[in-house]
Structures are given as C-alpha cells and as structure tokens.
Amino acid sequence: MDRDPLNSKPSQHNESFIKSTFSILLPYWQSEERIFAWITAALLIFLSLLAVATALVVNEWYRYFYDAIQEGDIKQFYLLILTFIGVVIFSVFRSVLIAYLVDILALRWRRWLTNHYLLLWTLDPAQTCQTGNEVDNPDQRIAEDINKFTFETLDLACGLIFTAASVISFSIVLISASGDAVLMGITIPCYMFLAAITYAFIGTLISQKIGFKLISLSNKQQRLEADLRYFLIRLREKFRTPPPLLKYEPEKNNINQKLEGSLANFRKIIQIKMRLSLFTETYGQLALILSSLLAAPRFFAGHMTFGDLMQINSAFGNLSENLSWFINAYSRLADWKATTDRLITFNKAMRNSPAGAPKHPQPSSPDTGLSVDIH
Template sequence: MTDSAEYRAANDAVRSHFFKRVWQLTTPYWRSEEKGMAWLLLIVVIVLSLVGVGLNVWLNSWYRDFYNALQNKDLKSFIHLMLMFCGIAAVFILTAVYRLYLTQMLTIRWRRWLTERHFAAWLGDKNYYRLEQRGHTDNPDQRLSEDLNSFTDTTLTLGLGLIRNLVSLVSFSVILWGVSGSIELFGITIAGYMFWAALLYAAVGSWLTHLIARRLIGLNNRQQRYEADLRFGLVRVRENAESIALYNGEANENERLMTRFRNVWGNFWELMKVQKRLTFFSSGYAQVATVFPFIVAAPRYFSGQIQLGELMQINSAFGNVQDGLSWFIDAYASLANWRATCDRLLSFRSAMAETTHESANIDVRKTGGDLQLQHLSLCLSDGRELLEPSSLTVKTGEHLLIGGPSGGGKSTLLRAMSGLWRFGSGVVQMPDARCLFVPQKPYLPIGTLAQALSYPEQAGQYSAEHLAEVLRLCRLETLIPRLDDADHWQRVLSPGEQQRLAVARALLYAPSWLFLDEATSALDEADEAALYQVLLEQLPGVTLVSIGHRASLKRFHPRQLRLEERRLRETEAVLPA
C-alpha cells in the first residue's frame, strides 16, 4: 500500500470512529425517559419544515401565473393572485414562528438532559479533582456550558436544515426537470438540462468550498480554547486581586493576559484569512447563481418556446435546486464549528471515562471502627516515592498528630485516606463512621453565610440558633447578623476567619472522625488551642487526626508521628496538662 493510500485509510478510520462516538453522544437522549416528548417535538418540527417546503413549491407555481398575468396585463388574475399570496404568506409566517419556537424548546430540553448527565459524571467519583490533577483537559467549564449548548443547537439546526433541503431538493428537482425541457449540445439531446446544470454548478462549488475552508475545523477548535484560556486568566486575577495588589504584580499579570490574548489575536487572524477567502468564493458563487439560470434558459425564452412566467418559474425552481445542492457550501462554516465542538466534547468525555475506569492502586475500604494502613506506600504521578510501605493503626478516641518537613507527603497521606490519591499501593481501611476532612484553605461557596457555614450540607439542615451558637463558640460573633447575607466569602473573610468558619462547620457536621490538614495554621497558638479545646468539648466522641508543625498541638494529641525520609516514625508523646 502506498503512503497516500495509507494516509487515506487512516483518515477514513478516524472519520468512522468520530461518527460512531458522535452517534453514542447523540442517541441516548432519544432513548431516555424523555423520548416521548422529544420525538413528538422533533416530528412536529419536521412536519412544519415540510409544510414550509410545500409552501415554497406552491409559490413556484404562483410565480409562473403571476408573471404571466403581468405579461398579459390581466388585472383580474393579478388581484386574485395577490389575495392568494396574502394567504400563503400568513401560513408561511405562522409555520416559521412555531418551527423556530418548538425547535428552541427541543434544544433547551436536550441541553438540560445532557447537562444533568455531564454534571453528574464530572462531579461523580471525584472526576473533577482527578482531571485537574492529571491535566487531562483544559477548561472543563467551557465544555460543560458553551460546548453542550453549541452541540445541541447546531446539531438540530444542521440536521433539520439537511432534512428540509433534501425534501426541497427532491420536490424542485421534479419541477425543474419538467419545465426545463431539453437542449441539443454537440449533437446530443440532453433532457432536463437545467437540472444537470444546477447539479454541475453545485458540485464544483462544494468541491472548491472544501478546498478553501477545510482549515476552519482546527482553527475554530483552537480559537475556543484560547478564548477560554483568556477568560480563565481574567477570573484568576479577580479571585486573587488582593494578593496581586500587595505584590504590585500588575505588570506581570498584564504580560500574562496579553500573552493569552496574543494567542487569541494570532489564531483569529488565521480565521479571518480563511473566512475571507471563503466569503469571496461563496459571495461570488451566490451572485453568479442569481443570473446563471437566466443565462442557461435564455435561448428557449428568446426563441419563443416559453413565456416570462415559465422563465421565472424555471429561475425559482433552479434557485431552490441549487440551494439544496449547495447546502454543504452554505453550512460549511457551521459544520466546521460543529466538528470542533464535537471534538472538544468527545475528548472531555473520554478523559472522564479514563479517569473513572482507571485502576486505583491504593485500596480504600470503609469497614470496622479503627483506621488502619496496611503496607501503604505513596508516590507522585512521576513515580517519585513519598512513603515507603508502612502500616499503622489508629484506634477510636486515639488523637493522632502527624508532623514532618514541608513537602514530605503529609497532606498526600490524608488524600490517600480520603480516597483522592491513587498513586502508590497498599490498603487504607477507613472507619465505618461519619468522617470529615478539613483542608488548610477551606472552600466557601458563593451565597449566603448560612450556606457557606452549612456546607457540605444544605443551609436548611440547621436552625438559625444552632448556626449562631457555633459562630459564638469559634469567636465569630460579629458574623451572626450576616447569616442571611449573600457574598463571596473567600474574599470577605481573612484566612484566619475562614479557618474559624471551617471549625464551626465541623461542629455542625459533628463527625466521629475529624481529619485536619493544618486547618488552624493561619491562627496564633492561643486561638488554635481555644478551637481545639472547643472541638474536644463539643464533640466528646470525636477522634482527631491532625497535620501540623506547632509544638503547641501536641498536648491535644496523645499520639504523635513524623513523616520524614519517606518513613512514618513514632515520637515521644506530650501528655495534655
């Protein structure tokens, strides 16, 4: 097999695989619990589209009679035809309005269904976290919002447009074949020659369009990614405004944003060049198509074989046939956008599927009453070892403090216990009880303070009195009047206040096991000790597993370990006073 043949075979395989995956993305909705309404809306929209085609066919005959009436100066027929036109126009308007309305209804219902499934897949099994850790995809927010919207809208628009064009093509091809007559060329009589002229004209145009604009798919894909990168950079500046301002980092951020914008700029220029060439061709193609049927039909008209009405009917039928055959030309830019959208969605879904089905080397189980590590080893994604195979048992009520140098793997150890970290080997047996992990930088959702405090539970889970009480215990009395205020609390509260709020959240959640990853590092030792005292008093049955560097924490944890040099070592306990 030659290189070119191998290349064509490889491209055919890619296209076949692409359409198979798009089919798998498209069809589930039409077999889902909403299939009844979905198919009903689709059928009604198709019927309305066919009614529109039928009206165009009717108008084709109307044009013949109308122009004949004008040529013959037949006033009675003229008035009758104008009244007929008013009725056709009214039906056409109603059909167009409800076809658009019902298409939009079907689009938003399909988008809602797809969004629900993709949200569930993205948030399920911690996929959102693992995708970020592994760097599988860029800008998942774009894929879950813009791409799903574009996919449903463009798929229905292109699909319905193709059906409408096919029906119109068949209908007007029959008309054009009947009215175009025959012509003798080089001694050969060609029947229905206007139809063959339209077919040849559209085929040459489609071929040239593909040659001119085939780069649009890749360019549109990159443009969407660059635009999303720029938006993400702008959001990062907003999220970290105070830190950037304190560093006087405006010049640095400006250069970073401009670097991303230069990608947008450069790729857009390439898009402009391709679209300019495509517009030159498509505009010229459309202009020539306006007069082409008159030129081809002129010999029969001037020889007296047909009247003005037949000439105008031929022109209308030729235009509709040529439009149907030129659907690929008119829809090429939309097809390129659709292909780019599908590529992004399919790559995102593939990444989620790989993350979901990838084997976890660390076996995390939830059973029994104690925490046990059995021959647990940890490493980074590049294979660098953080912890040699180690075993450990923490009994219920046995408060444990894990120390060690920064970057030694302490937080990674907690991630392995929670089931987030998969790089390593061994078994983690988590207690079959209510557990809560509190990170160093707590997450505070945008919304009311009550919602941020109640997270991960809903705000209505706790009474206002209970919320106010835990705020008092954590020395956040000033926030009690703001429980119903909505704000971006990670910007409003200081790091220390955020950590106090996270401890208050733990008091509400009331876990049996509480894992704290330097969760009080932004507080001074006195405040830290006060919060630990509150935890032990308010949650008498809790077991604490803490990561921290301060010696003052030791008195709250009768058992202490250090993770250093890739080993877990017991250290001398400091008993509480």
C-alpha cells in the same frame, strides 16, 4: 498543551467521529424526556417538509402570475396577489413556530445534558482531577460547548432535512419543466437540471478548498478563549489575597500572551471567512444570471411562456441553493464540528476514568443534590 482530537494521533481515537457523536446524542433521546423530545422532533420534521411544500406552491405561483401579466389578465393578477399574501402569512407563522420549537428543545436538551455531565464529572474528586488533566477547561465544555452543540445540532438538522426534501422536489420540477437543449448537434436532456447539479458540485469543491482549515482553527480558538478566561479568573482571585502576597506581573504577562495568541488565531479565521464569504456571495449572484442565460434561448424560440421561464428560474435557483447548502453553512458546520470534537474528548475522558466508566447516573437523581434549572 493541545489535547483536542484534531491534534491527536489517530491511534488514540479509534472510534469514528460519527460513532463518537452518537455517544453524545443518544443519552438524551433515550432518557426520561424522550417522549417530549421525539414528539418535538417529529413536529420539526413535519414543519420542515411543510416549508418545502410551501416553496413548491410559490414556484408554481410564479408560472401563473407571470402568465397573467403576459396575457394582461387583471382579475387573475390581483387574485394571485392575494394568494401570495396568504402564503406569506402562513410561511411567517410556520418559520416562527420552527424557531420556537428548536429553541425550546435545545433548552431542555442543554439542561439535561449539563446535569448529566456535571454529575459524571463530580462523582468522585479523583475523577474531577483526572478529567481536568486529560482535557483543557472542562468547565467551559459543560457551560458553553453543550449550549452550542444542542442548538446547532437541532438547527442544522432542520436545515438539512429541508434541503434534502427540497433537492428531491425541485429536481422533479426542473426535470419536467426545463426540456432538452441541442449543443453542437448533441441533444442534452434535462439540461437545466444537469447545469444546476454541475454548478453546485463545482461550488462545493471550491468552498471546501477555501474553508477546510476553519474546523481546526475554530477548535483552537475555543481553547485559547477558555485559557484566557482561566488566567483572568486567577488574576481576580489574586486580588482577594493579602497585599504582601500580590504579584500581578507574571499573571499580566500570561494574560497578554493568551490574548495575543487568541487574536492571532482569530485573524486567521477572519481571513478565511472573508474569502469564503466573497466566494459564496459571488456564487449565489451568478446562479441567478446562469439560469436566465440557459433558459432564455427556449423562451425566445417560443417553446415556453414567460411564466414558464420564471418558474424554471425559480426552480433552478431553489435547486442550486439547496444543493449549495453545504457551501452556505460551511462556517457554521466548522464551528459545530469543533464544538463536537471538544465534547467528544470530554466524554471519552470521563468514560475512560475508573470513577466514571461503570456508572450511568440519571441527572435528575434526588440524592446527588446537583441540578441545573434553565428557564
């Protein structure tokens, strides 16, 4: 029986998704590791904003570089090449540092959260049985879902911060650089900016229509894979029993049924992801052509230099790409939502239990003997 939130009645889940997610997020950030967590998070925010500043520098570089080509300024050309190499080296180190900090913070968050839920889950044998009856595969939720949740939450959050800052920054650039357009006697101010907003809005609606089923299918896939592992473990245990007690056929049938169910669901996921990828790739390529088509009339009319044209194309591409962050990250967001739903169900099952509700143990407690050390 599927007991996940996506298939449950709304009356059984009165808390909103955001509130339930915060009930999983907050304990670590209020724990004994909160100083390390918040300092690392602040560094990640700073580095994400620094990435936006670097993108703005590169956008401005486009204007000077292509103007130097147009004017035949060889000295300026090579100086700008050296400048670009320096920016690239700086960007590489910044990207590596962000990836390192995300991994380290996710690792420590996973260790803390695993110990936290492991302790809650094993406080009382009755709690373990009750939780196992209310949610499917609680062991998988501790072993795998926490790992996915911690890393994806941090990585997606960094991407979202970068995207929000980029949208604001490149909107200002595009508004100031694109100028006005006249269409059928009507003056359209900041037309490149309006075009980028419209293009991204239409793309987001289409991607949502194509991929909205991914969340429920991803949730179901995780459950089916966990059920398959459960029956494989049962089969392995039967191999350890005396030969007269061995009965493989029922177990093999169960495994085959679970495998076929998992593969059938995964085929649906593949089909949706294929359609979504086809759209996102087409969407990204068309953005390059669209910006050139929109900016070219003002360039040929002599209202801008070649460098201005390339800067506007770069700003348009950055803005449309960042406005389309939801489109490009849709598959990952669907997987994250499915994983979070499973943890929310697990969290509620333990907190609603008489054994688990009133207690708030610390995972590092020396009396429990339960601790997971992740290196």
